[in-house]
Structure formats: structure tokens, C-alpha cells
Amino acid sequence: MVFSSQIFIFAFLPLFLGAYYLAPKRWRSLLILLASYVFYGWWKVEYLSVVLGISLISYIAANRALAAPTASARSWAVRIGVGLDLAVLGYFKYSYFLQDNMNSALSMLGVDPSPAVQIVLPIGISFLTFQSISYILDVARKDAPPARNLVDFLAFSALFPQLIAGPVLRYKDLSDQFSERTHSLALFAKGIRRFVIGLAMKLLIADTVSPMVDRMFALSSPTFAEAWLGALAYAIQLLFDFAGYSAMAIGLGLMIGFRFVENFDAPYTAKSVTEFWRRWHISLSNWLRDYLYVPLGGNRDGALRTYRNLMLTMVLGGLWHGANWTFVLWGAWHGLFLSIERLLGSKHRGAVWPRHTGWLISMTVVVIGWVMFRASSVEQALIMYAGMSGQTGFWISAETIYFNQPIEFAALLLGAGIAIYGPRIRQVRLPALAAVTPTMLLLVCTVVMQARTHSPFLYFQF
Known part of the structure; x- marks a missing residue:
């Protein structure tokens, strides 16, 4: 269920x-x-x-x-x-x-x-x-x-x-x-709203983009445009799938009086990899910090041991996600950049990359890492990386344009817009729209559920 x-x-x-x-x-x-x-x-x-x-x-x-x-x-x-x-x-x-x-x-x-x-x-x-x-x-x-x-x-x-x-x-x-614990009609209504928003994130964005991701990762020789399309689509699919589940979990908790920790805080707005991990899967990041990184020694015994502890924490965090070398390499990739940012001074100031390029550098690192995370094998990831580096051509093929539906591109663009500009959008207060949106979203989601087959959450496998 x-x-x-x-x-x-x-x-x-x-x-x-x-x-x-x-x-x-x-x-x-x-x-x-x-x-x-x-x-x-x-x-x-x-x-x-x-x-x-x-x-x-x-x-x-x-x-x-x-x-x-x-x-x-x-x-x-x-x-x-x-x-x-x-x-x-x-x-x-x-x-x-x-x-x-x-x-x-x-x-x-x-x-x-x-x-x-x-x-x-x-x-x-x-x-x-x-x-x-x-x-x-x-x-x-x-x-x-x-x-x-x-x-x-x-x-x-x-x-x-x-x-x-x-x-x-x-x-x-x-x-x-x-x-x-407290039970109230206001808290229950807030829980319903969080649940429905999470449901919409999953069904309307993540599941709609999912076929595009599968097609791009199944290509034997993706071009530059196809490989990056697949990588970016997966970045959006994973965020809306997992953050959608977390929103539903938090909403269900509120319905019965529990207040769970927030698990996502606009991670794709981060201007460093260090900041990304303060915003992505926050409960896991905090767990790894408190029960693995700190017991290993944290940053208490000099720079070299700090880098070692960061690498070990992220490699083991990667292995926690699954028994595959892809997860080990994904963890090592993030451990490497966390260490580089620590070397550049992330411990003492928020921004470690040049002011106008920090977001682009950080998100490029994250998206490149997601390819290894999504790939079924290291070999498949290397095929995608070959495409992303332009080794197999640059332009998107007519077949890719034909088989990827317009609604999939629309969901990808909508998801990207929400992921990047969501915090600014939430600052706009429209009370009437806020009251209507959950009902409308639930109706749309119900129609989508009837039309689609069973689609489990991506993080079930972890």
C-alpha cells in the first residue's frame, strides 16, 4: 500500500x-x-x-x-x-x-x-x-x-x-x-494541505517526468542534449518524489497530532554542496553528522582527519542507500566536494565559490552525482557521462523529441521552476487561492490515480 x-x-x-x-x-x-x-x-x-x-x-x-x-x-x-x-x-x-x-x-x-x-x-x-x-x-x-x-x-x-x-x-x-500531543481542527486542516501538496508533487511532477528519465537512461549512446535532459529530469523526479513523500508523511503526522521534522528546504537553491546537504534529506544529514561524522572525530583532529571523516561519512551514507558500487561512488563524489569546500572555508562562511557562479557550480556537481545515483551500474553511468561531455554528438534526436511527450517537458519545466523559485513564490500571500488549491489538487490527483498504474516511491528501494 x-x-x-x-x-x-x-x-x-x-x-x-x-x-x-x-x-x-x-x-x-x-x-x-x-x-x-x-x-x-x-x-x-x-x-x-x-x-x-x-x-x-x-x-x-x-x-x-x-x-x-x-x-x-x-x-x-x-x-x-x-x-x-x-x-x-x-x-x-x-x-x-x-x-x-x-x-x-x-x-x-x-x-x-x-x-x-x-x-x-x-x-x-x-x-x-x-x-x-x-x-x-x-x-x-x-x-x-x-x-x-x-x-x-x-x-x-x-x-x-x-x-x-x-x-x-x-x-x-x-x-x-x-x-x-495537541489535536485541533486547524492542525488537522494543515495536515490535509501538506498531504495533498505532497501527493501532487509525486503524481503531477515526479511520475509525469519518470518516463522521460527511463527513456534517456536507456539510450545506448545519448547525445550531449539527451544525456543532460535525462540527468536534469531525474534531478526533478527524485526531488518531487522524495520531498512529496516527506510532505505527505508530515501531513499525516499533523492529522494525528505529531510534528515531524522538516526533511527538505529548497535544496536546489543551494550555493554550495555543503549548503545542499543542509537542505536535502535533512533528517538523514543530521543523523549521519551526529551518529557517524562526530563519533569518527568530526573536525577535532586537524584538517586531514576532517577530510577523511567527511569522505567516510559520505561513502557510508552512499552505501546505506543501496548495495551497489554506484552508491559508493556517489557518496565519494559528495565527500570529495564537501572536503574541497571545507578546504576553501565553508566552515567559516556561507559562500565558498565565486559569488555569481556558486549556484551553477554546486548544482552541476549535484546533477552529475545524480547520474551515478540513478544508474543501474557504473557502466551505464559512464555511458551517460560520455554523452554529457559531448563524446557522442550534441543535438537531440528526432526520436527523442517524438517519444518524449509535451506534458513530460511541461512537468519538467514546472518542477524546475518550483524547485528554484519556490521560496519566492511562497512569499506571495493569496488567501483565496490557498483555500481552493488543496481541493483542486486532490481532484486532479484522483483523476490521475485512476488513469495510471501503480507507481511506488523511489526511496522505497533504499
């Missing part, structure tokens, strides 16, 4: 909200838990055991760490809890990758390897693992209170608005909200 489906919008969500507001306050966490398990189990009910298993491991480990009589016992409770969480993630997400690479190495040595076994990846396991690890560490450090009870923690772990694609939540940010 996905947010952008009729069964969710017109069946699951109304039934859940009706039951939620009719239920006594003391039963609402249990209701959220049950609804979240139904939502997740709609995909594969057998994988609910993975969600429950990681949640129980983290809950028990955090409690044992908190109650530990010595620092050594607390440390072991944390290590075992985090280790088990990572082991589950590693089995499902990286075992095939490791087997496949090991088989390639054995083949080069003349050894006939056994075929690697493909394992179905549970949706949202990466987000769940990161949230669970942060809970163990925060409780062990006494930076966060432990959950009041097991039901509250299980409801937090499986919270359906954000379980399968973020934002990455920390229990310490929601602990007070599980015990006491």
Missing part, C-alpha cells in the same frame, strides 16, 4: 482516522501500532517479523544499557543491540552484493563460484535501522528518555506515515508527543 493510491486515500486513511478520534486516549498508541502493521503487512505480511524483531532488539538493548551497573556493561549492551540491528540490515541489504563481488573475484582466479542468492529487501528497513540505532545510543547516553512502555516504542518504530521512506525520526523528538 502506498500513499498515492486510492485504497490508502479513500479506504485505509478514513477508517484509521475515524477509529483514532473515536478511541480513548490511552488506546491510541496501540491503534497506531495495529494500523501501522496492517499498512506494512499489506506489502508482505511475513516481513512484519523483521520490523518487530529490530524493534524488540532495540527496546531491550536500550533498557539493558540504561539499567547497566557499570560503564562496561552499558557499552556491551549498546554494542550488542547496534550490532544485531546492523546484522539484520546487512543480511537483507548487502549479502547478495558481497556474494556477487566475491564470486567475481573467484572467477578472476579461475574458481567456479556458486550463484549468489537474491534476497527480497524489506521496505523501509534502512530507515527503521537508523531510527533504532539512534534510540539505543540516545537512551544509553541519557540524551533521551526511554519509552514509557513497549507499545509506545513499537508504535514509534512502525509509525506508518514515515516507516517506509522517512523522514528519519528520533524517539527523543517524539517522546513527549507520545504522552501528550
